[in-house]
Amino acid sequence: MKKIEKARLPELFAALNETAALYLPADRDGVAAFTRWQEGVTLTEKLNTVRSAKDLFFPQVETLANFKTQGGTIEIEDAARQDEDFIVFGVRACDLRSFEILDRVFLAEPQDTFYKARREHAAIITLACNAPEETCFCTAFSIDAADPQGDVTAFLTDTALCLRANTEKGENLLAKLPLSDGAESEIAAWQKQARETLEKLPIQLDLSGFTGERMMELFNHPAWQPLSEACLGCGTCTFVCPTCQCYDVKDFKTKDGVQRFRCWDSCMYSDFTMMSAGQPRPTQKERFRQRFMHKLVYYPMNNEGIFSCVGCGRCLQKCPIHMNIVKVAKTLGGERDA
Amino acid sequence: MRDPLIPVVGVVTKIQTDTPDVKTFSVVGTDGKKPFAHIPGQCAMLSMPGVGEALFSITSSPTQEDCLEFSIKKCGCVTDWLHSITEGTQLTIRGPYGNGFPVDTDFRGKDLVFIAGGIGLAPLRSVINYVRANRANYGAVDVVYGARSRDDLVDYDEITNDWAKDGITVHLTIDREQDGWEGHVGFVPNFVKELAFDTSKTVIMCGPPIMIKFTLAGLMELGFAKTNIYTTLELRMKCALGKCGRCNIGSKYVCKDGPVFRLDALDELPDEY
Ligand code: SF4
Ligand code: SF4
Numbered sequence A: 001m002k003k004i005e006k007a008r009l010p011e012l013f014a015a016l017n018e019t020a021a022l023y024l025p026a027d028r029d030g031v032a033a034f035t036r037w038q039e040g041v042t043l044t045e046k047l048n049t050v051r052s053a054k055d056l057f058f059p060q061v062e063t064l065a066n067f068k069t070q071g072g073t074i075e076i077e078d079a080a081r082q083d084e085d086f087i088v089f090g091v092r093a094c095d096l097r098s099f100e101i102l103d104r105v106f107l108a109e110p111q112d113t114f115y116k117a118r119r120e121h122a123a124i125i126t127l128a129c130n131a132p133e134e135t136c137f138c139t140a141f142s143i144d145a146a147d148p149q150g151d152v153t154a155f156l157t158d159t160a161l162c163l164r165a166n167t168e169k170g171e172n173l174l175a176k177l178p179l180s181d182g183a184e185s186e187i188a189a190w191q192k193q194a195r196e197t198l199e200k201l202p203i204q205l206d207l208s209g210f211t212g213e214r215m216m217e218l219f220n221h222p223a224w225q226p227l228s229e230a231c232l233g234c235g236t237c238t239f240v241c242p243t244c245q246c247y248d249v250k251d252f253k254t255k256d257g258v259q260r261f262r263c264w265d266s267c268m269y270s271d272f273t274m275m276s277a278g279q280p281r282p283t284q285k286e287r288f289r290q291r292f293m294h295k296l297v298y299y300p301m302n303n304e305g306i307f308s309c310v311g312c313g314r315c316l317q318k319c320p321i322h323m324n325i326v327k328v329a330k331t332l333g334g335e336r337d338a
Numbered sequence B: 001m002r003d004p005l006i007p008v009v010g011v012v013t014k015i016q017t018d019t020p021d022v023k024t025f026s027v028v029g030t031d032g033k034k035p036f037a038h039i040p041g042q043c044a045m046l047s048m049p050g051v052g053e054a055l056f057s058i059t060s061s062p063t064q065e066d067c068l069e070f071s072i073k074k075c076g077c078v079t080d081w082l083h084s085i086t087e088g089t090q091l092t093i094r095g096p097y098g099n100g101f102p103v104d105t106d107f108r109g110k111d112l113v114f115i116a117g118g119i120g121l122a123p124l125r126s127v128i129n130y131v132r133a134n135r136a137n138y139g140a141v142d143v144v145y146g147a148r149s150r151d152d153l154v155d156y157d158e159i160t161n162d163w164a165k166d167g168i169t170v171h172l173t174i175d176r177e178q179d180g181w182e183g184h185v186g187f188v189p190n191f192v193k194e195l196a197f198d199t200s201k202t203v204i205m206c207g208p209p210i211m212i213k214f215t216l217a218g219l220m221e222l223g224f225a226k227t228n229i230y231t232t233l234e235l236r237m238k239c240a241l242g243k244c245g246r247c248n249i250g251s252k253y254v255c256k257d258g259p260v261f262r263l264d265a266l267d268e269l270p271d272e273y
C-alpha cells in the first residue's frame, strides 16, 4: 500500500499524466464527466459521472474506415486504433464491472479491434466507495464497492489517498509516482465503515427469479404493458447505461470519399428493428421489454448468469418518467415496492 | 489487424435479370477469385460506401468455385443501388456469417423437401445445388416453389431442366391463373398440404413470414415433427457479428446463431421475428 496526502493530489495527477494521458472525473459545467486532465483540473466531489466510463472504450461515435470511391474503384482505409497508453483514474466499482460485461461482447470472437486496442492501452485506477447515493444498488450484483479491483485501487480517506496495485501494470505505474509507504491497516477503519453503509443500501433487489428457464414466462408477463405505458422511447436510459452496447453503422459523405462510422443506438427506438419487410417490435412495449429482458435474462443466459446491469443507478436518476430497472425487477420478480 | 467490421473490395462480374424485380449478381475479389468459402445458408454483407451495407444470403453453392452469387430483390436503399449498377462495378463484401444448414450432418441420408416462396428460393438454391453436387449423400428430393406469377419464378430453366436431371422432383405453383401456364395454381401452404409428403422427410423452408406461418400450420396438421423442419429468419442487421444487438431474439443473435433454426429451437424463442 502506498499513499499521498490529500492536499498533494494535484501533484499526483501531474505525475500520472507524465506517464500517460490521464482521464479523471471532474466537473464540467456543473456535470461530473471523465475529463482529460490538465493543470487545474481537479477530482469531482460527486460520487459518479453522469455518463459512464464506457465512453472511454466505446465512444458514442467513432470512425471505422474511410473509403475513396473515385473513377469506379473503391479503396478502403482502416481508421486508426488507439496506439498510446492512457490512464483512467476514479473508476467506481460499478463501472469497472461494466467493462467485464462489455468485454464479453466486444472481445468475444471475432474481436472488436477498436475496443480491444483501447482496453489494452488503458491502465485503470478504481476508486473505492464509502458514501453511496440512494440510487446505488451495486450490492444486488455482488459488487464490493469498498474494494474494487482494476490495475490499482485507490481509497480516499479524510487525509490521504491510499493506493494499492493489483496487477503488474499497476505496480509499474505506482513505482513512477511520488508516493510514500502506507499500510493496509490505514484503510481498515475506512473500509469497515464503508461496508456497513453499503450493506444498508436503500435499494435491495432479489434477482433470483430472473433465470433462463423462466424466459418465456417473464417475456409474456402482463406487467410489461403497464410498466412501459409512459415510456417516451427517448433512449436516455440506454445512453447513460455503462453496459448498453447496441450500435449502428452509418456512412457519411466527405469531400473526397465516404467515412463509415459507428454510433450508439438504442433498442428503445422504433427504427432499431424496422425493416422494409416489417417491424418485429411494433410498439414501445416490445422495445421496453427488450431492454430489460436483455439485461436480466438474455445476457445472463449467454454469460454464466452474470446480469448486464451493475446497479450504478444512472437510469434511476435520468429517466424523465422515473421508470427504471429497479421498478421493473421488483414488479417482475414478484417483490413488493420498497 | 483488420477489424471484422471492415470489408474488402469486390467486383460484380455478372448480372443476370431473373424476374422483373430480382437480379442475380456474381461477385469476386479484386484478384478475380471467390472472396471466401461458405456453408449453404450463410450470408454476406454487401455494401456501396455512401449508400449503405446490407446482409444477403449467398445463393450459390459452396461447390461453385469461381464466384459467390446473390439473388437480390429490389426493395430498399442498397438493393436499389445494386439493381442500378452494371457489370464490372466494385462494391465491398465481408463474411461469411451465420450458421448455415446442417448439410453434412443432419441432412445426410435424408429425404429432403424444400419449400420456397418468392425470393425465399435464394438461400435454398445454395443448399439444393450443394445437394445436387453430392447427390449420393441424400435420399429423394422434392422442391415446392411458388411465386406471384410465371414471370416471378426465378431460374425457371435451371429448375425445370437441370434439377429434374438430378432426380429432383419440382412442384411449381403461381398465385393466380395465367395464360399459357399449365402448372399448379394456388398458394404454397395449400399446395404443400395437397402434396401430403411423408412425415419422415426433412423440410427446409424459406419465404415471406406469412407463407412460413401457414405452411407450418399445414405441416403440423400432416403430422410433421418440429425436429424435422428447418427455416431461416430475417431480421435487421448491422454488424453480423453478434455485437450491435440489433438481431437479438431471446438469448440468440440471428446473425450468428441463425439464420437457420430448427423449428423446435425456434419455438423456445420469443416470437419477435
Ligand atoms: S440499467 Fe441502470 S442501473 Fe443498471 S447499469 Fe444500466 S444505467 Fe446502471
Ligand atoms: S425508460 Fe425512461 S429513459 Fe428509458 S427510453 Fe423510456 S422514458 Fe426514456
Ligand code: FES
Pocket: B236, B237, B238, B239, B240, B241, B242, B243, B244, B245, B246, B247, B248, B253, B254, B255, B256
Ligand atoms: S447484426 Fe449485430 S448483433 Fe446481429
